[in-house]
Amino acid sequence: MTTTATTARERMLLAKSAARSIGLLGDADKRDALLALADAIDSATAEVVAANREDLERGRATGLSGSLQDRLRLDEPRVAALAEAVRDIAALPDPVGRVLEERTLPNGVTLTKVSVPFGVVGSIYEARPNVTVDIAALALRSGNAVVLRGGSAAEQTNAALVRAMRDALASRGVDPEAIQTIDEFGREGARELMQARGVVDVLVPRGSAQLIETVVTESTVPVIETGAGVVHILLDESAPLDWAREIVVNAKVQRPSVCNSVETVLVHRDAARRLVPAVVAALKERGVTVHGDAEVARLAADVVPATEEDWSTEYLSLDVSMRVVADIDEALEHIRSYSTHHTESIITQDAANIERFLAEVDSAVVMANTSTRFTDGGEFGFGAEVGISTQKLHARGPMGLAELTSTKWLARGSGQVRP
């Protein structure tokens, strides 16, 4: 289904209009539409891969970095994985229509608070064609229309994916205008999306810290900030060496490029001699560069001196910063200064320090004695992840389908008036 809309604004208005019928679809209809969408992506594999090859060639010609090229690349197995992810989303329970609260007023009026779709979900992201399918499927499962702005580097790929998805909706009698892309309108289109308050109900940016900052700053549409993670682990005085070593190594090397991987390890001074040499050795064995303060450098070999900048750096690579702190107070102070409020974990055997850390650290997920890599919608059992919110409004931490819904109060009476 190609569209006749010729401006970004027109496409957003089409999405808003489509949102009305999408929002009223039942569970089975949404599931069927998503299964059709998955099949359509499979069927369009050749077309999608060809479009992606064009994007990649253009990327190489314009000097796109190797890692961005990798994120952009869609080969046959990756397209198949995208379709499979849509089938997984189809299998999730419908987040719409849940009764969240019920009360009957003394005058007999009944009140029911139910979950309802937002209406139109917008997303701004960068050169990741998988997000195109992912967000469209999550939005549709939760009864929302979607406006996608994926960036010019993936324009051909996104266009091929959106075409296939729109065709699939139309084939099931679902309004194809529920899925819109505005890539072709460039930065001006993105700006219009950020200013589309009243048309787009919520905006979910996905990508670099800079992208998210821009969206938060420039949007009049409410934003769900998904975020950067300068994630901390505190090795407390009583931290067992084996837990300290295994958790720090896991949190750093299991997948260094993601937001829940650890970036800074704080070590209680009275445990530094016991822990630092072994933890640094284990990290180096796995190829990690340790950026340490002077005390860390005294206790372990091959430590790169840490600068002030290291404490606020989200490396997303096989690098970690490490600092010795006098006590839990200094650790909490460090975390307050540098955390991005994503995830922090304490490793300790001291029950009072666990409770204090859990109470005082102001982050979406606060942990004791476990790896920060567990901050993840899949690990939390949500079945799908919209992102990890680092803001406090509406959603905090891993977001599932429920976080793509709003609520509505329904009141049923029989002529009651207010005295």
Added chain:
Amino acid sequence: MTTTATTARERMLLAKSAARSIGLLGDADKRDALLALADAIDSATAEVVAANREDLERGRATGLSGSLQDRLRLDEPRVAALAEAVRDIAALPDPVGRVLEERTLPNGVTLTKVSVPFGVVGSIYEARPNVTVDIAALALRSGNAVVLRGGSAAEQTNAALVRAMRDALASRGVDPEAIQTIDEFGREGARELMQARGVVDVLVPRGSAQLIETVVTESTVPVIETGAGVVHILLDESAPLDWAREIVVNAKVQRPSVCNSVETVLVHRDAARRLVPAVVAALKERGVTVHGDAEVARLAADVVPATEEDWSTEYLSLDVSMRVVADIDEALEHIRSYSTHHTESIITQDAANIERFLAEVDSAVVMANTSTRFTDGGEFGFGAEVGISTQKLHARGPMGLAELTSTKWLARGSGQVRP
């Protein structure tokens, strides 16, 4: 407690710092602090009324309108009512520390989602000194620090109230920096508050539609939009005359100046001859001016011709607009075009039309056969009302104390790492 902070930014940072200890206060401590705060307002009555007299004199001198002067005025009984409202808030259950969700992962890690304070709540409002006390008490009850910007017209009154409240906190060993006013920094202070992302966690504007629009547009701090109400009642074909008449009259005249009062009545064409004359007569008997379309004017006397502008006007006065519609589809289309998504009600005996109206109207509260005046935190049984949210993110409809909290996930493990 006077403050030494000499800029709006410094005061916001003091609030942020105070938020840490305020957020850890237990239920009893917060209740005690609020009762002390109520007593302090009572004790400061003479000082507050004197300060208010200065504000009123300045207001008269600078041509403040009569209705604004009335909103600004605090006499002895009004101050006593403010203190009493604080005692009511003190008696409400603590919204912090509620366990909202619990799960244990297959690996034994336990996850607990608990309610936590936002941290710092900001509020921008206009010449209503009661909001100064109200928001400070609601914020404190929910473990938050507060930054208040009440406008220059009430500056002396707000300063006297804030001084009394800060003294009360200090007398109970609670950090008085948890309550800050930035009135004296004028518009520049308000601008700094709107841009204080990372320091202020959420901003609640209270006041005119224009004020709210400004805050929504200029803020980088997340905003909870409390809203204007262009509220509709649809008199469907089968609406009983007595319900139609009583509900419309109640929704308009019981308190016309508030956001949940009705502004537009839509009447099904096939019921117009039966309903319009009687409903208009009942409204006129109560002093209401009816702004009607041509069909309404044909059916009733003394109807002022409605213009296009009437359909989007929130009168907040003894005025109502009235229009005849062909059917429920045209009614829904009218509501989509002009509603501010606050409250709409259908009066009908048709069960299918009730369900359709409840499902399709995209407003915070959608009603059948009852007065729109019930959209209210007190009526809903919340005990207190922070405002009525007309946005879809975080809170929708009447907001109680729970809506001044965020959430946090606590994870407890014993050495688990991600495979």
